[in-house]
Amino acid sequence: MSAPEPLPNPERDWERKAELRALDREEILQRIGPTDEPCELLSGGHANVNMRIGTGRVLRVYRRDTGTLRKEQALLGLGWKSFRVPAVLASGEDFLLLEYVPHAPLQGSAAHGEALGLALAEVHARGFSEAGLLGPTLDVVTPFHDVFAAFHDHLRSQLDALEPTLRSELYTPLSGFIERHAESLRAWAGGAVLLHGDFKASNLHDTKTGLPLVLDWEFAYAGPALLDVGQLLRWAPPEPFVEAFAASYQEHGGHLPEDWRRQAEVLDLFNLVGLLARAAPGSKRAVDVRRRILTTLGGPDGD
Template sequence: MRLVRNPERAWERAAHVQTLDRAEIERRIGPFSGEVEVLAGGHANVNVRLGADRVLRVYRRDPRAASKEASLLARGWRSFRVPAVLSAGDDFLLLEHVAHGPLQDTAACGAAAGRALAEIHGVGFDSAGFLGPDLAVAAPFADCVGALRSYVASVLDRLAPALLGELGERVSAFLDAHEGALRERASAPVLLHGDFKASNLHWLPSGELLVLDWEFAYAGPMLMDVGQLLRWGPGAEFVAAFAGAYRAHAPLADDFERWAAAFDLFNLVGLLDGVEPSSRRAIEIRGRILQTVQEER
């Protein structure tokens, strides 16, 4: 079985993982029996499996994301699975646990990802921006590409010199040189999953795609999600099947891979924020950024 390449799984395992003690869990959902297994945890959220069939997801950084994610999970998606919301609170969701396996580097998985992303992107907005719990744009961007560039500039300003190196100059030069093309290729704002990558996409025995972790969803250019999906280079069959399935429902330019990688620079620079310069995460992200700007010279 060939899996979609995903170095980010190793970053997660290497990172410090926060957890929840039993008292914190019971304060949210009441007394329970069974084992507690930490699935993932950090500054943004903590996910723990309770017994065989439930996952408690606690939002550490932004409790408001719980309501937004609950609304997205309840939309009744047709082409892919999401976990059911069993209960919710001010800073948590109690979710159904769906048994799953990793995303495979096959045409079947590529097509499933294309159908799923086309359905998600079928939700349009009048303006780009951050979403409120009702899934309306609560904080619009007056200029989407400009807002993304300002975000990148703020992250680069915070990076340690050992991590920044020549990165800031090269990223800024790339964005200056391609700003017009990025604006031309920034689609009308659509619903973005915001973290549409192999870590959050899983394969079910039924042949369905399971899509998790919607807390970063916002309205913006569709190529942002595509860039995350293709970030680590899935195989040609996967990519071709993805494109064919997506195009059955929505337009996708012939040169989408090139420009999806360019839009993913905004995501990649954000992933460097607060990272230890010598970490595997930092090394691999810097390498992917430099590969993108080098290929486009």
């Protein structure tokens, strides 16, 4: 029997944004002090810069929104039981110095699906009275009084930001799809739990301890649980992985409604349009996300 393959992850090959350059050595030393260790720009991180320092540390510099730093620091310090996060070794105005945790790609296996079901159930066990953006003490500081309306407004703004060819192709079918399914989407968007907000293969890894490693919490907020599920399943992982994930997630307290897979992929449209709006025209990212959007719109209720 062949070994399971890594989780599908087209995002691994997406182009880096040009402005996310590596830090020079002087910029690194200003933040962490003297060191003779080698410094290496890590893959991933389309918003922030992650520099590996020697073998045991990662310097994470917040270039887009330093306001997320304290939120992410708080989340890393919550004492998670079913998965690993890097320890925070030091912090400054625009950086966290993190433990480097050795890791390998997660596989599309039932065992790894089960582990992620347990991990996401633990994350989602933290509930909120309302959806919204989180502050540095993990309270909702910008509430979404109408979750569907907030997501719909976001979608419209991102559609407006698409380059003209994509906007012409997608605006009408996407807007029409959302309008036709508004009642269902309002129902699916009920309830608010802690969302990782970027729960996808690029941020999920295997470790020698057997626990998954969950990285990059900067986008965490309070919202509908199925948004994290949609990100995890975005690139169609193998069926044994999906089935084991669902069983484990529910066994450990997570709730999956009837037709949860379709609900999750439809809700992921709100994330996908944002990814597309920030993609360079003709890039691999634009091609992959456009295809995923069209596939979702062509689902069983897409007409």
